[in-house]
Amino acid sequence: MDTRVSDEIAGEKRESYGSFLKTHFRDYGMLVALLLIMAFFQVMTGGTLLRPLNLTNLILQNSYIVIMALGMLLVIVAGHIDLSVGSVVGFVGGLAAVLIVKFGMHYVPATIICLVVGGLIGAAQGYWVAYLKVPSFIVTLAGMLVFKGLTLSLLGGQSVGPFPPTFQKLSSGFIPDAFSVEGLSLTSLLLGVITAAALVYFGFRSRVNQQKHTVETAPFGFFVFKNALLCFLIIGFAYLLATYRGLPNVLIIMFALVALYAFVTNRTTIGRRIYALGGNEKAAKLSGIKTERLTFLTFVNMGVLAALAGLIFAARLNTATPKAGLGFELDVIAACFIGGASAYGGVGKVTGAVIGAFVMGVMNNGMSILGIGIDYQQVIKGLVLLAAVTADVYNKKKSA
Amino acid sequence: MNGTESECMNAILEMRGITKTFPGVKALDDVNIAVKAGEIHALVGENGAGKSTLMKVLSGVYPYGSYTGEIRFEGEERRFRDIADSEKLGIIIIHQELALVPLLSIAENIFLGNEQARFGVIDWSFVFAQTKALLKKVGLKEAPDTLVTDIGVGKQQLVEIAKALSKKVKLLILDEPTASLNESDSDALLNLLLEFKAQGISSILISHKLNEISKVADSITVLRDGTTVETLDCHREAISEDRIIRGMVGRAMADRYPHREPRVGERIFEVKDWTAYHPLHADRKVVKGVNFHINKGEIVGIAGLMGAGRTELAMSLFGRTWGQNISGTVLLNGREIDTSTVGRAVDNGIAYVTEDRKTYGLILEEDIRKNVTLANLEGVANALVIDDIREMAVANDYRGKLRIRSSNIYQQTVNLSGGNQQKVVLSKWLFADPKILILDEPTRGIDVGAKYEIYTIINNLADAGKGVLMISSEMPELLGMCDRIYVMNEGALIGEFAAAEASQERIMHAIVKAGRH
Numbered sequence: 001m002d003t004r005v006s007d008e009i010a011g012e013k014r015e016s017y018g019s020f021l022k023t024h025f026r027d028y029g030m031l032v033a034l035l036l037i038m039a040f041f042q043v044m045t046g047g048t049l050l051r052p053l054n055l056t057n058l059i060l061q062n063s064y065i066v067i068m069a070l071g072m073l074l075v076i077v078a079g080h081i082d083l084s085v086g087s088v089v090g091f092v093g094g095l096a097a098v099l100i101v102k103f104g105m106h107y108v109p110a111t112i113i114c115l116v117v118g119g120l121i122g123a124a125q126g127y128w129v130a131y132l133k134v135p136s137f138i139v140t141l142a143g144m145l146v147f148k149g150l151t152l153s154l155l156g157g158q159s160v161g162p163f164p165p166t167f168q169k170l171s172s173g174f175i176p177d178a179f180s181v182e183g184l185s186l187t188s189l190l191l192g193v194i195t196a197a198a199l200v201y202f203g204f205r206s207r208v209n210q211q212k213h214t215v216e217t218a219p220f221g222f223f224v225f226k227n228a229l230l231c232f233l234i235i236g237f238a239y240l241l242a243t244y245r246g247l248p249n250v251l252i253i254m255f256a257l258v259a260l261y262a263f264v265t266n267r268t269t270i271g272r273r274i275y276a277l278g279g280n281e282k283a284a285k286l287s288g289i290k291t292e293r294l295t296f297l298t299f300v301n302m303g304v305l306a307a308l309a310g311l312i313f314a315a316r317l318n319t320a321t322p323k324a325g326l327g328f329e330l331d332v333i334a335a336c337f338i339g340g341a342s343a344y345g346g347v348g349k350v351t352g353a354v355i356g357a358f359v360m361g362v363m364n365n366g367m368s369i370l371g372i373g374i375d376y377q378q379v380i381k382g383l384v385l386l387a388a389v390t391a392d393v394y395n396k397k398k399s400a
Numbered sequence: 401m402n403g404t405e406s407e408c409m410n411a412i413l414e415m416r417g418i419t420k421t422f423p424g425v426k427a428l429d430d431v432n433i434a435v436k437a438g439e440i441h442a443l444v445g446e447n448g449a450g451k452s453t454l455m456k457v458l459s460g461v462y463p464y465g466s467y468t469g470e471i472r473f474e475g476e477e478r479r480f481r482d483i484a485d486s487e488k489l490g491i492i493i494i495h496q497e498l499a500l501v502p503l504l505s506i507a508e509n510i511f512l513g514n515e516q517a518r519f520g521v522i523d524w525s526f527v528f529a530q531t532k533a534l535l536k537k538v539g540l541k542e543a544p545d546t547l548v549t550d551i552g553v554g555k556q557q558l559v560e561i562a563k564a565l566s567k568k569v570k571l572l573i574l575d576e577p578t579a580s581l582n583e584s585d586s587d588a589l590l591n592l593l594l595e596f597k598a599q600g601i602s603s604i605l606i607s608h609k610l611n612e613i614s615k616v617a618d619s620i621t622v623l624r625d626g627t628t629v630e631t632l633d634c635h636r637e638a639i640s641e642d643r644i645i646r647g648m649v650g651r652a653m654a655d656r657y658p659h660r661e662p663r664v665g666e667r668i669f670e671v672k673d674w675t676a677y678h679p680l681h682a683d684r685k686v687v688k689g690v691n692f693h694i695n696k697g698e699i700v701g702i703a704g705l706m707g708a709g710r711t712e713l714a715m716s717l718f719g720r721t722w723g724q725n726i727s728g729t730v731l732l733n734g735r736e737i738d739t740s741t742v743g744r745a746v747d748n749g750i751a752y753v754t755e756d757r758k759t760y761g762l763i764l765e766e767d768i769r770k771n772v773t774l775a776n777l778e779g780v781a782n783a784l785v786i787d788d789i790r791e792m793a794v795a796n797d798y799r800g801k802l803r804i805r806s807s808n809i810y811q812q813t814v815n816l817s818g819g820n821q822q823k824v825v826l827s828k829w830l831f832a833d834p835k836i837l838i839l840d841e842p843t844r845g846i847d848v849g850a851k852y853e854i855y856t857i858i859n860n861l862a863d864a865g866k867g868v869l870m871i872s873s874e875m876p877e878l879l880g881m882c883d884r885i886y887v888m889n890e891g892a893l894i895g896e897f898a899a900a901e902a903s904q905e906r907i908m909h910a911i912v913k914a915g916r917h
Contacts (some may be wrong), residue, residue: 197488213789268784269777276774279763286721286760287828288742288753346765 029357030339037359039365048369049362052244055237057300060171060316063250064089064309065328066354068334071305072259073353078335079278079345080129082299083141084121085332089121089325090119090151092310097160100167104311115307121147122303123296130295144329149246152322161319169373171316173249185246192238192247195255196231203227204345233284238302244314250312257305274298280343334381335360339390359384412602413438413491418469427453428467429626435571435897439602440593442613442684444621446648446847454623455573459493460486470861473571483644494560496579496845502549509548510563534562538592552707554585564906572603574776577593578612579845582706582873590616590875603676609874610641622647626684635872635892644756649849656793657880658852660859662881665696669836669867674728687713687725688891694836694867699858701882702871702893705906709891710871712757714838719745732835751861753825753842755871757818761825764814765829768806769795771824776832798827802857819850826857837861838869843877855881875904889914 042049057334069083075082092114099110123141128139162168179186207223217228241247265271276284277291285291309328314320339356341348360381367377413435435441456462458471460480464883468527472480480486483493500509505526515525531544538558542551548559548665556576557785562798564572574593578586586609593603595617609615613620620639622629629647632639670693678684686709692699702710715722717730719742730739730750739745745752754760762771770793773780780791795809802823806816813824822842829837839858843851858881862868872878878885885902887895887910895910 046797069458209789267786267788269786271688271776272770272777273764276763276770279765280759282760283763284774286718286742286754287834288719288746289774290741362792375608376681 019045020358024259027254029391030352030388032209034355034359035361037260037366041362041369043371049238049366052240054365054369055240056244056248059241059248059251060362061365062262062357063171063248063254064312065331065335065361066254066357067257067305068302068309068328068332069314069339069357070350070352071256071298071302071346072332073261073336073339073341073350074274076301076341076343077278077345077348078274078295078298078332080295080298081140081331081333082125082136082302083140083329084125084147085302085309086325086328086330087144087151087372088121088303088306089310090320090322091121091147091154091325092307093314093317094151094154094322096167096314097163098263100163100189101160105290107164110264111311114311115304116304118305118307119300120303120305122300125297126296129299136299148386151324154203155322157322159319159321161317163315163318168250168315168318169249169270171250171312174246175249175252177246183243185242187387188242188246189238192235192242197232198232199230199356200227213296220254223297230307235352245337252310253312258350258354263349270294278347280346308311331360333387336387338397340392345396357389361390410437410475411435412474413458413837414470414472415458416470416472417648418454418467418471420453420457420462420467423465427459427626431469431623431626431628433621433628433631435602435604436618438597438602438878439618440597440616441602441604442620443604443606443615443623444610444613444620444644444648445629446606446849446862449648450625450626451621452575453626455493455575455606456602457489459483459573459613492564492567492569492571493573494517494557494564494575494577496576498556498560499555500548500556500559503547505545505547506535506542506562507544507561509559510566511536512563516565531562534565535559536802537565538562539588541690547711550818552585554581554588554706556794557585557589558582558592560820561589566764569601570695570737572601573606574603575606576608576845577605578607578609583875584705586612594699607680611876612642613644614641620644624648627760648847656848656852657877658856660863662698662883663863665865667693667696668696668732668733670734671717672714672729672731674717674730676712676723677724677725679722682724686891687716690728690888690891690893692893697862697865698868698884699862699870700876700887701870701885702869703875703878703911704873704888706873709886710888711840712891713888714752714840714869716743718742718838721752740799742785746832746834749833749837751775751829751832751834751837751839753829755821755841755844757821757825761828762813762821765812766812768804768816768824769797769809772798772809772827772831775828779831794800794831795827798831800826802830804851817847817850819846819854822846822854822855826854830861834866836867836869838870838871840878841871841873842870843874875907878902879904887911888913 030369038049046279072085095117096110096114098356099105099113100107125143127141130135154341174185175191177185203223208340238247239303265274273284273289273294276287276289281291284305310325313324317324335357336348336353337347337356338359339352341353363375363381363384367380372380404691411434413433415431415433419426420430431450431454432442433441443451443454453462457467460482463481464479467636468840471480473491476488478489481578499652501512504512510531511527513754516530528544534544535544538561539603540555540558540562542555548556551559557795577589581589587865590612591607596603605613606618614634617634619634620632622632624647632644632647657696658837672691674687674690675685678686690698690713702713703864706857712722715738716726720726720740721742730737737748739750758764763774769791774793780787780794781862792809798804799806799809804816804820806820813821816824842858843854846854858868870878870882877903879899885897885899885907887897887907889911894914896905897906
């Protein structure tokens with residue numbers, strides 16, 4: 001008996017090395033795809049894509065999609081969907097315009113009110129989904145119509161603007177430069193270097209810690225290569241932006257949120273519980289997880305992030321229009337699925353959703369530069385979404 | 401040699417030298433099996449011995465060319481490309497997980513994919529008449545338009561068989577048909593097999609329940625680690641269960657239940673007047689004023705037929721996860737405790753290991769580590785942040801202690817065998833450090849070797865001073881493990897036996913007597 005058991009274990013171990021590599025390839029596959037797409041457009045646009053001006057635009061254009069993708073990822077991982085985020089973006093943008101432009105309110109209390117309203121919208125929808133058990137698809141489809149209508153009525157069918165310059169800074173501002181070097185924002189470059197150094201430091205520390213407890217780690221060469229590439233990308237990216245106007249404010253907000261949500265999903269109990277809830281709601285509930293409250297909270301979170309996106313978008317356009325946010329939900333949901341989230345819940349990563357958002361963003365941007373019409377852009381984006389998810393499904397089938 | 405005897409000796413099915421390899425694994429290695437016409441041929445072996453793979457080769461799920469070896473059916477070599485090919489010849493397989501559509505009627509299910517239609521229009525009166533005739537053959541009295549979801553698992557199993565009959569079955573393959581049936585439903589099913597045998601239909605019966613096999617099988621083929629160990633002829637000699645087990649595990653199993661000296665202490669858990677109503681039908685009382693207690697270090701069993709309300713009792717106790725309008729008191733160490741949510745029940749030291757580990761026990765997509773810590777994440781976290789290293793140590797500890805066979809703690813639980821999955825669920829609840837463990841069918845669908853390991857774990861828990869409540873439909877298991885056995889029938893506890901005075905007959909007697917009132 002004993003020899004048989006140890007044989008069995010040995011046999012399984014050999015097999016697991018193969019699957020170890022396979023799972024890690026899946027982790028980086030999407031990143032590789034993003035880099036390839038960027039390289040493709042860089043060549044096709046004759047270098048326009050990575051010009052500092054265009055790179056800055058790329059970030060400004062995609063920030064609100066990325067921010068919403070963070071919330072959407074949690075909703076999707078919990079096994080739900082939120083179709084209303086586009087309408088909420090429009091509604092909150094409209095609300096901000098009414099408060100700031102029409103009533104002359106200071107932008108700080110107005111921003112807080114808008115975020116709270118976003119949270120309340122999420123709570124209202126989350127209540128229906130979590131406690132009344134109405135399918136989220138239906139609840140948020142209703143929400144989509146309701147808030148689209150409310151936006152129209154709030155703005156009286158007209159555009160309201162412009163915002164005061166201080167509010168515009170939210171999306172069009174850049175972090176101030178402490179040094180005066182001609183044509184280069186040294187602060188921005190330094191921030192990039194510090195970020196890269198911090199990432200390497202934390203990566204190295206966790207690796208040492210893992211090795212101390214004899215956890216299997218990636219080969220050292222691979223670790224060095226990965227970190228070198230990461231440093232190169234971050235510092236290169238910061239340098240390119242520094243040669244224009246430095247790091248945009250919204251990039252800092254976005255980066256902080258991505259880091260926060262990556263941490264919450266990977267390392268905290270609440271993150272773990274959301275994955276468990278999406279993976280098997282019944283088992284999660286029988287393990288003592290308050291599944292209803294958790295579902296409710298993911299929607300509240302989504303509402304707040306949609307409100308933030310709404311503020312950024314309004315600040316970027318410098319006006320609130322009834323059409324703001326139209327179709328955003330599709331880009332946000334597509335970003336999550338391109339990034340490897342499962343439509344059945346329980347699977348998905350923050351980094352994946354962010355990469356997915358940038359895949360969509362780079363394609364939008366690149367195709368626009370190339371002068372491809374909006375009609376064919378939609379077709380191509382749709383096909384890329386289909387291809388990405390098909391590749392994921394195929395991969396999963398093969399490894400099962 | 402006279403005609404009938406030679407016919408009897410004729411093999412309807414012969415599989416010779418079947419070898420099937422998956423990448424890296426030889427699932428079947430030169431397997432031989434011969435099924436005589438009109439016999440019940442049992443196929444036994446531990447989980448992973450290759451029974452299901454062999455049946456998939458036979459039914460065409462793994463088409464000709466993906467295996468080596470020869471399949472002869474009714475004297476001719478057959479090369480099945482898919483299931484339709486084998487079904488055409490009358491080889492019908494009924495899987496453990498039933499393939500019925502719950503929201504369609506019995507009649508629709510029976511003729512699913514085989515609709516009795518002319519020009520695409522279904523002839524319903526013909527279908528209903530046919531269905532009635534088929535249902536009569538399997539002993540079902542349900543109306544043909546009853547939805548499948550409205551009948552019990554036992555009857556659903558019979559619908560599957562009726563469906564097989566509608567396809568002019570010659571060889572019926574049943575994969576663990578009685579796994580989720582109670583004894584009377586199981587008996588009915590086995591009698592049906594005997595009836596089919598009288599009509600000349602051969603069957604292959606895959607089962608873990610060796611008592612059933614000894615009851616009906618004409619011959620037994622034993623598989624172990626993908627090879628044929630032996631074929632036993634039940635008419636030449638009497639085959640005991642121990643004899644079969646010896647073939648399956650490759651060694652004599654001295655005792656199926658590990659020995660334990662009970663050291664029963666004081667009363668730690670008590671339930672008084674526990675009553676619960678059906679979650680959908682508010683007027684249906686399913687648990688009727690139940691009173692029971694568990695002592696420290698004691699293993700207490702609840703025996704009863706399927707539908708007696710045992711799982712309902714357990715789940716209503718555990719955070720009111722079943723039923724509505726629940727009333728009664730729960731005492732732990734003499735003090736009343738709140739079990740109204742799962743969180744509170746767990747905090748008060750109660751754990752419930754579900755009867756259905758795939759649906760209610762595991763996050764199948766997640767690895768062993770994440771499943772083990774799920775019910776007690778605080779135990780591996782500082783404030784809200786999970787400490788990876790501590791979590792890993794906990795998971796590794798339980799993997800070693802409970803001998804969870806896996807490549808490491810990062811293996812997805814969906815890829816584990818039933819026994820190892822059950823160990824993961826047990827680990828999860830052990831890590832929550834309960835005082836009372838309610839185990840609902842803890843060995844369902846688990847092979848003999850793994851069962852013994854689970855029993856050992858349960859014994860160790862009792863020795864560690866926990867109170868264990870064990871619900872099981874396998875009476876020998878309760879008799880072998882428990883210090884005291886309650887008998888439940890129609891929502892009420894109707895009897896209590898100390899281990900020494902309990903026997904299968906006395907328990908059945910109590911149930912039958914209660915049923916007459």
